[in-house]
Amino acid sequence: GATQDRDAVAGAREHGLFVRPIEGFVQLWDRMLELAEAKPLCVVVVGGGAAGVELALAMHHRLGDRSRVSLVTGGSPPLPSHPPAVQRRALDALKRRKVTVLEDVCAEINATHVVLGRGTRVACDAAVMALPAVAPAWLRGSGLALDAQGFVATGPTLQSTSHAEVFAAGDVSARQDAVHPRSGVYAVRAGAPLALNLRRFLAGGQLEALLRRLAVEEFMAHLVQRRHVGDRRNHMQKRTELLGRLVLPRQIVHSVFPSQDNILPKAKGSSFRQTGESRPALPGFFLTRRSAG
Numbered sequence: 001g002a003t004q005d006r007d008a009v010a011g012a013r014e015h016g017l018f019v020r021p022i023e024g025f026v027q028l029w030d031r032m033l034e035l036a037e038a039k040p041l042c043v044v045v046v047g048g049g050a051a052g053v054e055l056a057l058a059m060h061h062r063l064g065d066r067s068r069v070s071l072v073t074g075g076s077p078p079l080p081s082h083p084p085a086v087q088r089r090a091l092d093a094l095k096r097r098k099v100t101v102l103e104d105v106c107a108e109i110n111a112t113h114v115v116l117g118r119g120t121r122v123a124c125d126a127a128v129m130a131l132p133a134v135a136p137a138w139l140r141g142s143g144l145a146l147d148a149q150g151f152v153a154t155g156p157t158l159q160s161t162s163h164a165e166v167f168a169a170g171d172v173s174a175r176q177d178a179v180h181p182r183s184g185v186y187a188v189r190a191g192a193p194l195a196l197n198l199r200r201f202l203a204g205g206q207l208e209a210l211l212r213r214l215a216v217e218e219f220m221a222h223l224v225q226r227r228h229v230g231d232r233r234n235h236m237q238k239r240t241e242l243l244g245r246l247v248l249p250r251q252i253v254h255s256v257f258p259s260q261d262n263i264l265p266k267a268k269g270s271s272f273r274q275t276g277e278s279r280p281a282l283p284g285f286f287l288t289r290r291s292a293g
Contacts, residue, residue, distance in 0.1 A: 002020065002133030002134060002135060002136070002151075002171035002172060002182065003020055003021075003133070003134055003135075003136055004018050004019070004020045004129060004131045004132075004133065004134060005131065005134050006018065008131055009046065009106050009107070009108065009109055009129075009131075010107065010108040010109070011108050011109035011110050012046075012109050012127070012129055014109075015109045015110060015111060015127060016046070016109055016127050016128075016129040017126055017127060017128045017129060018129045018131075019051065019055070019128065019129065019130055020133065032063075032126055033062070033063075035125075036063050036064075036066070036067055040066040040067045040068070041063065041067040041068070041125045041126060042067070042068050042070075042122075042123045042124050042125045042126075043059055043063070043067060043068070043069045043070070043124070043125065043126045043128060044069075044070045044071075044072060044106075044114045044122055044124045044126070044127050044128070045059070045069065045070070045071045045072065045128045045130055046072045046074075046106045046109075046114070046127060046128065046129050046130060046131065047072070047073075047074065047129065047130030047131050047132070048071065048072070048073025048074050048076060048077070048078045048079065048080065048103075049079065049080075049081070049130065049132065050079060050082075050181075050183070051130040052071060052073070052078070052130035053071065053078050053079060053090050053094070055128060055130050056069050056070075056071040056094065056099045057093060057094065057097060057099065059128070060097050060098070060099050061097070065098070068100070069099050069100070070099065070100040070101075070102055070122055071094065071099055071100065071101050071102065072102045072104060072105070072106045072114065072116065072122075073101065073102065073103050073104070074104075074105055074106075075103060075104060075105050075117070076103065077091065077103060078090050078091055078094065078101060081181065102116060102120075102122065104116040104117050104118055104120065105117040106127075109124070109127045112124065114127055132182070133171055133182050134149070134150070135149060135150030135151045135172070136172065139151070139152065139172070143162075143163075144160050144162055144163060144166060145160060145161045145162035145163075146174075147174040147176070149174065151171075151172060151173055151174040152166075152168040152172055152173045152174065153173075153174055153176050154167075154168050154169075154173045154174065154175055154176065155175070155176060155177055156175070156177050156178070156209035156210055157197055157207040157208065157209055157210070158173070158190060158193065158194050158197060158210060159197075159207070161176060165201075167194060167197065167198060167201075169187060169190035169191070169194045170184075170186070170187030170190060171184075171187060175210075189210075190210060193208060193210045196208060
């Protein structure tokens, strides 16, 4: 799947908490919950897209009012690629839940602070990096046709445009016939058609094109444009179910809009299964006591 550029922000490699790969992030999140029980935390989410907005809201809900959550958007309002009505809804939701929105870029991360582009220093115990996905570096030497961002170029049957025997789906690929946002919802929907086409390809059968369906982002954008948004909260609850008992999703695939009072049920403890595997080493900010000021 896709990765994140660990050198996009100075100090992020040493002090940032990257959401990809999600497996490592989940284990570190459990550690954050333990620390939050001992003392209030200052959490800064870096990235103003759908993933950043969702994470900021979910973390605030899970950590409670004792801890402080800030969202650094990168200079634009939250959800810059969404319709204005959706942006307003998201901003209102963030304000109601007292998530501090900082419309600035993140210039540097150190053990105790996040430094913004205008020079502002924000106290930070954990910098959560919700940065855009980037293609794995190994693809550049694979010989496969890639798009301008370095992802595997595929067609409607999920085959590589240069190698018919190679199939790709999810974050590692880029549909050339139906361009869409890089969101986990598309990866989920591609699973069944991918399995079908693999079986048919091996059997010499006719492959099936994956039709472009209404994305969750478009669905929610449509809802907030409607007059009676509140009447559809039950349907939205199903659509945002993986926020559920976390409140941090294994796959970040949904945008969070209108009221979340019914969407985010209260939870005691983490909903993630314990795998028995050892935890990854914690970044330095977990082990550093934040200085005053």
